Amino acid sequence: MSEWDNATKTRTMKIRSLERYITGYSYSSEDLAHMTDETFCSLIVENLKVAKKSMFNVLETAFELHRDMLLKDFEQFRDGIGMFSNEIRARVFKWGNSKSQEWLERMVDYDYRILAGLGDLVKGIDGLHKELLASGRAVRDLREIDEHTCRLKASLDEIVTLFNERDAVSNIQEAALEKTFDTIRSRIRRGF
Numbered sequence: 001m002s003e004w005d006n007a008t009k010t011r012t013m014k015i016r017s018l019e020r021y022i023t024g025y026s027y028s029s030e031d032l033a034h035m036t037d038e039t040f041c042s043l044i045v046e047n048l049k050v051a052k053k054s055m056f057n058v059l060e061t062a063f064e065l066h067r068d069m070l071l072k073d074f075e076q077f078r079d080g081i082g083m084f085s086n087e088i089r090a091r092v093f094k095w096g097n098s099k100s101q102e103w104l105e106r107m108v109d110y111d112y113r114i115l116a117g118l119g120d121l122v123k124g125i126d127g128l129h130k131e132l133l134a135s136g137r138a139v140r141d142l143r144e145i146d147e148h149t150c151r152l153k154a155s156l157d158e159i160v161t162l163f164n165e166r167d168a169v170s171n172i173q174e175a176a177l178e179k180t181f182d183t184i185r186s187r188i189r190r191g192f
Contacts, residue, residue, distance in 0.1 A: 004027055024036070038093070044118060098173060114166065
């Protein structure tokens, strides 16, 4: 039985959930891993596009309601979404064939957490828009909107971190070999 088959047994529910969005979800071979990653990243980019469009609507509403104090934070958040989307498009997926069950389970966990986090982010932005529409000019209202924006920024930061950690997991064998080689080369150069 392959390592992927073992991983599917321990992550059955997460994999079933992911398969609803990613047809052929699998890390059982290098080709399938690349196809899964490509579809996964496309799905992330599409969700980020929705989030960015929703943030544009929030910005427009804030401008129309003359909530100028909020515009800078909203713009920075929208730009952060765009930068993350660009990073995903520009990256190169690397995959080593000899992943253990533990590392494959980690990939599934990251994929699941990232997609769940993106869903929450989009819902949170929609909630921010509703909160903005219902708010007044009182300091308390503006503070609540600012706190909501801060939570959304933290959510995006967490998704970015998870995505970067996921990349490290996919590249773990190559990174480990590089580190080992650097250590050996260093010893050789020092004469050990």
